[in-house]
Amino acid sequence: MNDISILTKALQHSGLRLTPQRMAICELLAATDRHPTALWIYEQLRPRYPSLSLATVYHTLEALVGLGAINELGSAGDGTVHYDANVQPHINLACVSCHRVIDLPSEHIEHVASEVKDASGYRLFGARILYYGLCPECQAKAI
Amino acid sequence: MNDISILTKALQHSGLRLTPQRMAICELLAATDRHPTALWIYEQLRPRYPSLSLATVYHTLEALVGLGAINELGSAGDGTVHYDANVQPHINLACVSCHRVIDLPSEHIEHVASEVKDASGYRLFGARILYYGLCPECQAKAI
Protein backbone atom coordinates (compact mmCIF):
# COMPACT_ATOMS: atom_id res chain seq x y z
CA MET A 1 0.00 0.00 0.00
CA ASN A 2 1.38 3.32 -1.03
CA ASP A 3 0.64 6.81 -2.22
CA ILE A 4 -0.01 6.78 -5.93
CA SER A 5 0.93 10.45 -6.28
CA ILE A 6 4.52 9.58 -5.45
CA LEU A 7 4.61 7.36 -8.51
CA THR A 8 2.71 9.60 -10.90
CA LYS A 9 4.57 12.72 -9.86
CA ALA A 10 7.87 10.94 -10.35
CA LEU A 11 6.89 10.20 -13.94
CA GLN A 12 5.57 13.69 -14.68
CA HIS A 13 8.41 15.50 -12.98
CA SER A 14 10.94 13.67 -15.10
CA GLY A 15 9.21 14.73 -18.30
CA LEU A 16 7.57 11.38 -19.06
CA ARG A 17 3.95 11.34 -20.13
CA LEU A 18 1.34 10.05 -17.77
CA THR A 19 -0.49 7.80 -20.19
CA PRO A 20 -3.54 5.70 -19.23
CA GLN A 21 -1.38 2.59 -19.27
CA ARG A 22 1.21 4.12 -16.96
CA MET A 23 -1.50 5.51 -14.71
CA ALA A 24 -3.08 2.06 -14.42
CA ILE A 25 0.26 0.46 -13.58
CA CYS A 26 0.90 3.10 -10.91
CA GLU A 27 -2.58 2.54 -9.46
CA LEU A 28 -1.95 -1.15 -9.22
CA LEU A 29 1.49 -0.70 -7.64
CA ALA A 30 0.09 1.75 -5.11
CA ALA A 31 -2.93 -0.38 -4.24
CA THR A 32 -1.27 -3.73 -3.65
CA ASP A 33 0.62 -5.12 -0.70
CA ARG A 34 2.10 -7.78 -2.91
CA HIS A 35 5.41 -7.62 -4.70
CA PRO A 36 4.20 -7.96 -8.23
CA THR A 37 5.96 -9.24 -11.30
CA ALA A 38 5.58 -7.68 -14.73
CA LEU A 39 3.45 -10.64 -15.83
CA TRP A 40 1.12 -10.36 -12.83
CA ILE A 41 0.54 -6.65 -13.52
CA TYR A 42 -0.10 -7.42 -17.17
CA GLU A 43 -2.69 -10.08 -16.32
CA GLN A 44 -4.42 -7.85 -13.78
CA LEU A 45 -4.79 -4.99 -16.24
CA ARG A 46 -5.61 -6.92 -19.40
CA PRO A 47 -9.39 -7.08 -18.68
CA ARG A 48 -9.56 -3.27 -18.45
CA TYR A 49 -6.91 -2.61 -21.10
CA PRO A 50 -7.27 -5.43 -23.64
CA SER A 51 -4.68 -3.89 -25.95
CA LEU A 52 -2.06 -3.52 -23.23
CA SER A 53 1.30 -4.98 -24.15
CA LEU A 54 3.62 -6.78 -21.78
CA ALA A 55 6.44 -4.69 -23.21
CA THR A 56 4.72 -1.53 -21.99
CA VAL A 57 4.56 -2.96 -18.50
CA TYR A 58 8.28 -3.69 -18.58
CA HIS A 59 9.06 -0.22 -19.95
CA THR A 60 7.02 1.51 -17.26
CA LEU A 61 8.52 -0.53 -14.45
CA GLU A 62 12.00 0.17 -15.78
CA ALA A 63 11.24 3.90 -15.83
CA LEU A 64 9.91 3.87 -12.27
CA VAL A 65 12.96 1.95 -11.06
CA GLY A 66 15.23 4.44 -12.78
CA LEU A 67 13.45 7.28 -11.00
CA GLY A 68 13.81 5.55 -7.64
CA ALA A 69 10.04 5.44 -7.21
CA ILE A 70 9.96 1.65 -6.86
CA ASN A 71 12.55 -1.02 -6.14
CA GLU A 72 13.50 -4.09 -8.08
CA LEU A 73 13.63 -7.03 -5.71
CA GLY A 74 15.51 -9.51 -7.85
CA SER A 75 14.38 -13.06 -8.29
CA ALA A 76 13.02 -14.56 -5.10
CA GLY A 77 13.80 -18.12 -6.10
CA ASP A 78 11.29 -18.38 -8.92
CA GLY A 79 13.48 -16.84 -11.58
CA THR A 80 11.30 -13.78 -12.08
CA VAL A 81 11.89 -10.22 -10.96
CA HIS A 82 9.56 -8.78 -8.34
CA TYR A 83 8.96 -5.08 -7.74
CA ASP A 84 8.29 -3.21 -4.50
CA ALA A 85 6.46 0.11 -4.40
CA ASN A 86 7.64 0.62 -0.84
CA VAL A 87 11.06 2.27 -1.07
CA GLN A 88 11.32 2.91 2.67
CA PRO A 89 13.88 0.62 4.38
CA HIS A 90 12.05 -2.52 5.43
CA ILE A 91 12.45 -6.25 5.33
CA ASN A 92 11.17 -8.52 2.60
CA LEU A 93 10.68 -12.15 3.49
CA ALA A 94 10.35 -14.66 0.66
CA CYS A 95 9.23 -18.27 0.88
CA VAL A 96 11.40 -20.48 -1.29
CA SER A 97 8.53 -22.92 -1.76
CA CYS A 98 5.39 -20.87 -2.47
CA HIS A 99 7.35 -17.76 -3.57
CA ARG A 100 5.21 -15.35 -1.62
CA VAL A 101 7.06 -12.23 -0.51
CA ILE A 102 5.83 -10.44 2.61
CA ASP A 103 6.91 -7.27 4.36
CA LEU A 104 8.12 -7.26 7.92
CA PRO A 105 8.51 -4.33 10.27
CA SER A 106 11.78 -4.30 12.15
CA GLU A 107 13.16 -2.24 14.99
CA HIS A 108 16.74 -3.32 14.49
CA ILE A 109 16.96 -2.56 10.80
CA GLU A 110 17.16 1.18 11.49
CA HIS A 111 20.21 0.60 13.63
CA VAL A 112 21.77 -1.31 10.76
CA ALA A 113 21.28 1.62 8.39
CA SER A 114 23.05 4.07 10.69
CA GLU A 115 25.72 1.47 11.39
CA VAL A 116 26.35 1.11 7.66
CA LYS A 117 26.46 4.86 7.14
CA ASP A 118 28.88 5.48 10.00
CA ALA A 119 31.16 2.56 9.20
CA SER A 120 31.42 3.19 5.47
CA GLY A 121 31.10 6.92 4.89
CA TYR A 122 28.65 6.22 2.06
CA ARG A 123 25.77 8.54 1.38
CA LEU A 124 22.94 6.00 1.46
CA PHE A 125 20.04 6.11 -0.99
CA GLY A 126 18.19 2.95 -0.09
CA ALA A 127 18.35 -0.75 0.60
CA ARG A 128 16.97 -4.04 -0.58
CA ILE A 129 16.74 -6.46 2.30
CA LEU A 130 15.49 -9.91 1.41
CA TYR A 131 15.40 -12.83 3.79
CA TYR A 132 14.38 -16.18 2.42
CA GLY A 133 13.20 -19.36 4.02
CA LEU A 134 10.24 -21.66 4.40
CA CYS A 135 6.98 -20.11 5.55
CA PRO A 136 4.94 -21.81 8.29
CA GLU A 137 2.36 -23.07 5.81
CA CYS A 138 4.96 -24.70 3.57
CA GLN A 139 6.74 -26.15 6.62
CA ALA A 140 3.47 -27.84 7.53
CA LYS A 141 3.03 -29.19 3.98
CA ALA A 142 6.59 -30.55 3.94
CA ILE A 143 5.97 -32.80 6.92
CA MET B 1 37.11 -16.22 1.26
CA ASN B 2 35.91 -19.27 3.05
CA ASP B 3 36.74 -22.69 4.37
CA ILE B 4 36.55 -25.20 1.55
CA SER B 5 35.98 -28.09 3.94
CA ILE B 6 32.57 -26.66 4.83
CA LEU B 7 31.57 -27.07 1.21
CA THR B 8 33.13 -30.45 0.54
CA LYS B 9 31.92 -31.92 3.80
CA ALA B 10 28.41 -30.74 3.07
CA LEU B 11 28.49 -32.67 -0.19
CA GLN B 12 30.00 -35.81 1.28
CA HIS B 13 27.84 -35.83 4.37
CA SER B 14 24.70 -35.75 2.26
CA GLY B 15 25.79 -38.81 0.30
CA LEU B 16 26.81 -36.93 -2.83
CA ARG B 17 30.07 -37.86 -4.49
CA LEU B 18 33.00 -35.49 -4.33
CA THR B 19 33.98 -35.59 -7.98
CA PRO B 20 36.87 -33.58 -9.43
CA GLN B 21 34.39 -31.18 -11.01
CA ARG B 22 32.59 -30.59 -7.74
CA MET B 23 35.87 -30.24 -5.89
CA ALA B 24 37.06 -27.61 -8.35
CA ILE B 25 33.83 -25.65 -8.00
CA CYS B 26 34.12 -25.75 -4.22
CA GLU B 27 37.73 -24.58 -4.38
CA LEU B 28 36.74 -21.65 -6.52
CA LEU B 29 33.81 -20.71 -4.28
CA ALA B 30 36.01 -20.90 -1.20
CA ALA B 31 38.87 -18.92 -2.71
CA THR B 32 36.97 -15.93 -4.06
CA ASP B 33 35.64 -12.80 -2.42
CA ARG B 34 33.42 -12.17 -5.40
CA HIS B 35 29.81 -13.19 -5.83
CA PRO B 36 30.20 -15.50 -8.79
CA THR B 37 27.68 -16.56 -11.38
CA ALA B 38 27.46 -20.05 -12.86
CA LEU B 39 28.92 -18.77 -16.11
CA TRP B 40 31.86 -17.11 -14.39
CA ILE B 41 32.70 -20.33 -12.56
CA TYR B 42 32.41 -22.24 -15.81
CA GLU B 43 34.80 -19.90 -17.60
CA GLN B 44 37.30 -19.94 -14.75
CA LEU B 45 37.45 -23.73 -14.70
CA ARG B 46 37.31 -24.47 -18.41
CA PRO B 47 41.09 -24.10 -18.93
CA ARG B 48 41.76 -26.76 -16.30
CA TYR B 49 38.71 -28.89 -17.10
CA PRO B 50 38.14 -28.52 -20.84
CA SER B 51 35.32 -31.06 -20.83
CA LEU B 52 33.42 -29.36 -18.03
CA SER B 53 29.80 -28.72 -18.82
CA LEU B 54 27.88 -25.65 -17.78
CA ALA B 55 25.07 -27.97 -16.74
CA THR B 56 27.39 -29.59 -14.21
CA VAL B 57 28.16 -26.20 -12.71
CA TYR B 58 24.46 -25.47 -12.35
CA HIS B 59 23.81 -28.91 -10.83
CA THR B 60 26.59 -28.51 -8.29
CA LEU B 61 25.53 -25.01 -7.30
CA GLU B 62 21.95 -26.18 -6.94
CA ALA B 63 23.12 -29.00 -4.68
CA LEU B 64 25.20 -26.67 -2.51
CA VAL B 65 22.31 -24.23 -2.21
CA GLY B 66 20.01 -27.09 -1.23
CA LEU B 67 22.47 -28.09 1.48
CA GLY B 68 22.67 -24.52 2.78
CA ALA B 69 26.41 -24.41 2.14
CA ILE B 70 26.14 -21.40 -0.16
CA ASN B 71 23.50 -18.76 -0.79
CA GLU B 72 21.75 -17.78 -3.97
CA LEU B 73 21.73 -14.01 -4.21
CA GLY B 74 19.12 -13.54 -6.90
CA SER B 75 19.64 -11.23 -9.82
CA ALA B 76 21.16 -7.93 -8.71
CA GLY B 77 20.16 -5.91 -11.74
CA ASP B 78 22.06 -7.81 -14.40
CA GLY B 79 19.53 -10.60 -14.82
CA THR B 80 21.83 -13.37 -13.67
CA VAL B 81 21.89 -15.27 -10.40
CA HIS B 82 24.90 -14.68 -8.17
CA TYR B 83 26.07 -17.04 -5.46
CA ASP B 84 27.68 -16.22 -2.14
CA ALA B 85 29.88 -18.73 -0.34
CA ASN B 86 29.69 -16.58 2.76
CA VAL B 87 26.57 -17.76 4.55
CA GLN B 88 27.32 -15.71 7.64
CA PRO B 89 25.00 -12.71 7.97
CA HIS B 90 26.74 -9.74 6.41
CA ILE B 91 25.95 -6.64 4.40
CA ASN B 92 26.67 -5.87 0.78
CA LEU B 93 27.19 -2.21 0.04
CA ALA B 94 27.06 -1.06 -3.57
CA CYS B 95 28.10 2.29 -5.01
CA VAL B 96 25.58 3.51 -7.58
CA SER B 97 28.30 5.44 -9.37
CA CYS B 98 31.34 3.16 -9.59
CA HIS B 99 29.31 -0.06 -9.12
CA ARG B 100 31.74 -1.59 -6.67
CA VAL B 101 30.19 -3.96 -4.16
CA ILE B 102 31.91 -4.34 -0.80
CA ASP B 103 31.14 -6.51 2.21
CA LEU B 104 30.51 -4.98 5.61
CA PRO B 105 30.46 -6.75 8.94
CA SER B 106 27.55 -5.77 11.16
CA GLU B 107 26.66 -6.37 14.76
CA HIS B 108 23.03 -5.36 14.44
CA ILE B 109 22.26 -7.56 11.48
CA GLU B 110 22.32 -10.67 13.67
CA HIS B 111 19.61 -9.19 15.82
CA VAL B 112 17.56 -8.57 12.71
CA ALA B 113 17.83 -12.22 11.68
CA SER B 114 16.52 -13.50 15.00
CA GLU B 115 13.89 -10.78 14.99
CA VAL B 116 12.71 -11.95 11.56
CA LYS B 117 12.68 -15.59 12.62
CA ASP B 118 10.74 -14.96 15.81
CA ALA B 119 8.24 -12.58 14.25
CA SER B 120 7.47 -14.67 11.18
CA GLY B 121 7.80 -18.33 12.10
CA TYR B 122 9.79 -18.89 8.92
CA ARG B 123 12.65 -21.35 8.83
CA LEU B 124 15.35 -19.02 7.49
CA PHE B 125 17.89 -20.16 4.92
CA GLY B 126 19.69 -16.94 4.15
CA ALA B 127 19.47 -13.31 3.28
CA ARG B 128 20.43 -10.85 0.60
CA ILE B 129 21.16 -7.52 2.22
CA LEU B 130 22.14 -4.79 -0.20
CA TYR B 131 22.51 -1.15 0.68
CA TYR B 132 23.21 1.28 -2.10
CA GLY B 133 24.58 4.77 -2.09
CA LEU B 134 27.54 6.91 -3.08
CA CYS B 135 30.96 5.85 -1.83
CA PRO B 136 33.33 8.45 -0.32
CA GLU B 137 35.51 8.49 -3.42
CA CYS B 138 32.58 9.17 -5.74
CA GLN B 139 31.22 11.80 -3.37
CA ALA B 140 34.55 13.60 -3.66
CA LYS B 141 34.44 13.39 -7.47
CA ALA B 142 30.88 14.72 -7.57
CA ILE B 143 31.84 17.94 -5.86
Added chain:
DNA sequence: TCTAAATTAGTAATGATTATAAATTGAAAT
Protein backbone atom coordinates in the same frame (compact mmCIF):
# COMPACT_ATOMS: atom_id res chain seq x y z
C1' DT C 1 35.88 -57.84 -13.05
C1' DC C 2 30.98 -56.94 -13.18
C1' DT C 3 26.92 -54.44 -12.28
C1' DA C 4 23.91 -50.79 -11.00
C1' DA C 5 23.45 -46.22 -9.82
C1' DA C 6 25.29 -41.67 -9.83
C1' DT C 7 27.28 -38.25 -12.46
C1' DT C 8 28.69 -35.77 -16.45
C1' DA C 9 28.48 -33.72 -20.99
C1' DG C 10 26.15 -32.12 -24.74
C1' DT C 11 22.34 -30.25 -26.51
C1' DA C 12 17.48 -29.06 -26.87
C1' DA C 13 13.70 -26.73 -24.70
C1' DT C 14 11.81 -23.27 -21.77
C1' DG C 15 10.65 -18.90 -20.21
C1' DA C 16 11.65 -14.19 -18.70
C1' DT C 17 13.29 -10.16 -20.52
C1' DT C 18 14.92 -6.99 -24.32
C1' DA C 19 15.16 -5.15 -28.62
C1' DT C 20 13.06 -3.81 -32.92
C1' DA C 21 9.98 -1.70 -36.07
C1' DA C 22 5.54 -0.16 -37.39
C1' DA C 23 1.37 2.03 -35.79
C1' DT C 24 -0.70 5.21 -32.65
C1' DT C 25 -1.07 8.99 -29.65
C1' DG C 26 -0.35 13.58 -27.86
C1' DA C 27 1.29 18.29 -27.57
C1' DA C 28 2.79 22.32 -29.72
C1' DA C 29 2.89 25.32 -33.62
C1' DT C 30 0.78 27.10 -37.49
Added chain:
DNA sequence: ATTTCAATTTATAATCATTACTAATTTAGA
Protein backbone atom coordinates in the same frame (compact mmCIF):
# COMPACT_ATOMS: atom_id res chain seq x y z
C1' DA D 1 -8.68 22.58 -37.03
C1' DT D 2 -4.56 20.76 -39.24
C1' DT D 3 0.13 19.64 -39.48
C1' DT D 4 4.16 17.97 -37.64
C1' DC D 5 7.28 15.56 -34.84
C1' DA D 6 8.59 13.01 -30.99
C1' DA D 7 7.07 9.97 -27.41
C1' DT D 8 4.65 5.92 -26.61
C1' DT D 9 2.43 1.63 -27.41
C1' DT D 10 1.91 -2.65 -29.53
C1' DA D 11 3.22 -6.88 -31.55
C1' DT D 12 6.58 -9.83 -32.40
C1' DA D 13 11.26 -11.46 -32.90
C1' DA D 14 15.58 -12.16 -30.68
C1' DT D 15 18.36 -12.99 -26.71
C1' DC D 16 20.06 -15.10 -22.87
C1' DA D 17 20.04 -17.57 -18.41
C1' DT D 18 18.43 -21.65 -16.76
C1' DT D 19 16.33 -26.29 -16.85
C1' DA D 20 15.29 -30.64 -18.89
C1' DC D 21 16.62 -34.52 -21.21
C1' DT D 22 19.37 -38.38 -22.99
C1' DA D 23 23.35 -40.92 -23.87
C1' DA D 24 27.97 -41.71 -22.39
C1' DT D 25 31.05 -42.08 -18.56
C1' DT D 26 32.52 -42.86 -13.99
C1' DT D 27 32.32 -44.68 -9.46
C1' DA D 28 31.47 -47.76 -5.52
C1' DG D 29 30.56 -52.02 -4.02
C1' DA D 30 29.72 -57.09 -4.73
